[in-house]
Amino acid sequence: MAGRIPAVHHNIVLDSINEGVFTVDLNWTLQGLNAAAEKITGRTREWARGRKCFDLFQSRLCGEDCPIRQTLTTGEPVVNRRTYILNAKEECVPVRISTAVLHDAEGRTIGGVETFQDLSEVEKLCRELKSHYTFDDIVGRSPAMQHIFETLPLVAKSDSTVLIEGESGTGKELFARTLHNRSRRCRGQFVPVNCAALPDTLLESEFFGYEPGAFTDAKRSRSGRFELAHCGSIFLDEIGDISQALQVRLLRVLQERSVEPLGSEKSRNIDVRVIVATNQNLKNLVEQGLFRRDLYYRIRVIKLRIPPLRERRDDIPLLIDHFINKFNQLQDKDIAGVTDSVMNRLTEYDYPGNVRELENIVERAFVFCQGALIEMRHLPSELRDTQSRNLLGDKQGLTLKEMERALITRALQINKGHRKNSARTLGINPSTLYRKMKALEIDSFAYWQD
Numbered sequence: 001m002a003g004r005i006p007a008v009h010h011n012i013v014l015d016s017i018n019e020g021v022f023t024v025d026l027n028w029t030l031q032g033l034n035a036a037a038e039k040i041t042g043r044t045r046e047w048a049r050g051r052k053c054f055d056l057f058q059s060r061l062c063g064e065d066c067p068i069r070q071t072l073t074t075g076e077p078v079v080n081r082r083t084y085i086l087n088a089k090e091e092c093v094p095v096r097i098s099t100a101v102l103h104d105a106e107g108r109t110i111g112g113v114e115t116f117q118d119l120s121e122v123e124k125l126c127r128e129l130k131s132h133y134t135f136d137d138i139v140g141r142s143p144a145m146q147h148i149f150e151t152l153p154l155v156a157k158s159d160s161t162v163l164i165e166g167e168s169g170t171g172k173e174l175f176a177r178t179l180h181n182r183s184r185r186c187r188g189q190f191v192p193v194n195c196a197a198l199p200d201t202l203l204e205s206e207f208f209g210y211e212p213g214a215f216t217d218a219k220r221s222r223s224g225r226f227e228l229a230h231c232g233s234i235f236l237d238e239i240g241d242i243s244q245a246l247q248v249r250l251l252r253v254l255q256e257r258s259v260e261p262l263g264s265e266k267s268r269n270i271d272v273r274v275i276v277a278t279n280q281n282l283k284n285l286v287e288q289g290l291f292r293r294d295l296y297y298r299i300r301v302i303k304l305r306i307p308p309l310r311e312r313r314d315d316i317p318l319l320i321d322h323f324i325n326k327f328n329q330l331q332d333k334d335i336a337g338v339t340d341s342v343m344n345r346l347t348e349y350d351y352p353g354n355v356r357e358l359e360n361i362v363e364r365a366f367v368f369c370q371g372a373l374i375e376m377r378h379l380p381s382e383l384r385d386t387q388s389r390n391l392l393g394d395k396q397g398l399t400l401k402e403m404e405r406a407l408i409t410r411a412l413q414i415n416k417g418h419r420k421n422s423a424r425t426l427g428i429n430p431s432t433l434y435r436k437m438k439a440l441e442i443d444s445f446a447y448w449q450d
C-alpha cells in the first residue's frame with residue numbers, strides 16, 4: 001500500500017509552482033509562504049514570521065475589502081480578483097488573487113490560503129499592444145484613427161493652419177492639444193477660444209485685446225488671446241459661428257501675422273500657429289454665402305476629419321477600457337470592466353454625443369457600480385430602454401391590457417422574478433409595477449430563479 005506523502009514534500013510541491021501561495025491563521029498571522037510568494041513580494045519567510053498578511057501585501061483591498069476575510073466570513077472562495085500589491089521595494093505589482101478556507105482534520109476552520117499570480121509581464125505585453133492604439137492621450141484602433149495617427153506627427157511638425165472637422169464630442173480639442181504638445185511650440189501656450197460661446201463684440205476684444213478707452217468699460221489695456229498664444233498655438237473652436245465682420249478681421253490676421261488691439265493704431269507682430277475646428281460643414285457654409293471663401297481656403301491648408309464614433313465602432317471597447325482606467329485612477333476604484341451584455345449594448349449604440357457621451361456613460365456607471373464589473377443596470381435608461389423595446393417581441397395586435405401583461409411577464413422573466421430590476425427594465429416605479437401586478441394577478445414568484 002502506498003504511504004502518505006510527507007509534509008516536507010508538500011513544501012517542495014508548493015515551491016515548484018509559479019503562483020505565490022501564503023496561508024494565515026484566523027488572526028491574519030502568516031503561517032507560511034512558498035518560493036514564488038517570496039519572489040513576487042520580495043519578502044523572505046523569515047521576514048514574514050509572526051507578521052500579518054496585510055504587512056506582506058499592503059494592497060488597497062487589505063482591510064474591509066480583504067478577499068481572505070470575505071472567504072473566512074462567508075466560507076466562499078474568491079476567484080481571480082485583480083489588484084495591486086506593494087513589494088519590498090515599494091513597487092506596485094499587479095496580481096490576480098484567489099482564496100480558500102483551510103480546515104483541520106475535524107473540519108474546523110483554522111485559517112485561509114491565498115494564491116496570487118504576478119501579472120507584471122501580462123500587463124507589460126498589454127501596454128505594448130495598446131501603445132499601437134494610442135497617440136499620447138488619444139485612443140483608437142479603427143483604420144480611420146490609425147490613419148490619423150500616422151499623419152499627426154507630420155502635421156504637428158509643420159506650422160500650417162489646420163482645420164479639424166468633426167461632430168461635437170469627437171475629440172477635436174484633444175487632437176488640437178496633441179498637435180500643439182507634439183510641435184516645436186510645445187513650450188508656448190495652447191490657448192483655446194470657443195467662438196460660439198461669446199457674442200461678436202466680446203469675441204473681437206477677446207481675440208485681439210484692447211487699449212484703455214477703446215470702449216466705455218476699458219479702463220486698462222488687456223492682451224487678446226492671439227497675443228497670449230505668441231510662440232504657441234491658438235485653437236479657435238466652432239469657427240463656423242463667427243460673424244462676417246470678424247471673418248474679415250481674422251483673415252487679415254492670418255495674412256499679415258499681426259494683431260491690432262481695439263482702440264490702438266499700432267499692430268503687433270505675432271508668431272502663432274492657428275488650429276481651427278468646426279462641427280459644421282464649412283464648405284456648405286461657403287456655398288450658402290455664410291462663410292468667406294478666402295478665409296476657408298486660408299484655414300483649410302491641412303484638413304483633419306474625425307469620424308463620428310458610430311462610424312468607427314472598433315474604437316469603442318478600447319475607449320471603454322481607457323475611461324475605466326481613467327476613472328479607476330481618479331476615483332481610486334478597482335473596476336475591472338463591463339459585462340458582455342453591456343459591451344454588446346455599448347458597441348451597438350449610436351452615440352449622438354460621440355466619445356464625450358461614452359465617457360459620461362462610464363463616469364455615471366462608476367457612481368452606481370459597487371462590484372468589479374459594470375452591469376446593465378448601471379447604464380442610463382435610454383441605453384437600457386432597447387431591452388424594454390424588445391420585450392414585446394412579435395406580440396402585436398394585443399389589447400392594451402394584454403400588452404401590459406406580456407411586457408410585465410417578459411420583464412420578470414428577464415430579471416428572474418426580481419421586481420425592482422423588472423421595474424427598472426420597464427422604466428416605471430417599483431410601486432407602479434406592484435400595483436399593476438396585483439391588478440393583473442401576476443405572481444413574481446412564478447419567475448423566481450436562483
Ligand SMILES: Nc1ncnc2c1ncn2[C@@H]1O[C@H](COP(=O)(O)OP(=O)(O)OP(=O)(O)O)[C@@H](O)[C@H]1O
Nearest residue numbers: 137138139167168169170171172173174279355356
Ligand atoms: N480618441 C479619443 N481617445 C481618448 N479620449 C477621447 C478621444 N476622443 C475624445 N476623447 C475625450 O472625449 C471628450 C470630448 O472630447 P473633445 O472636447 O476634444 O471633443 P470636441 O470634438 O472638441 O467637442 P466639442 O465640439 O463639443 O467642443 C474629452 O474628454 C476627450 O478627452
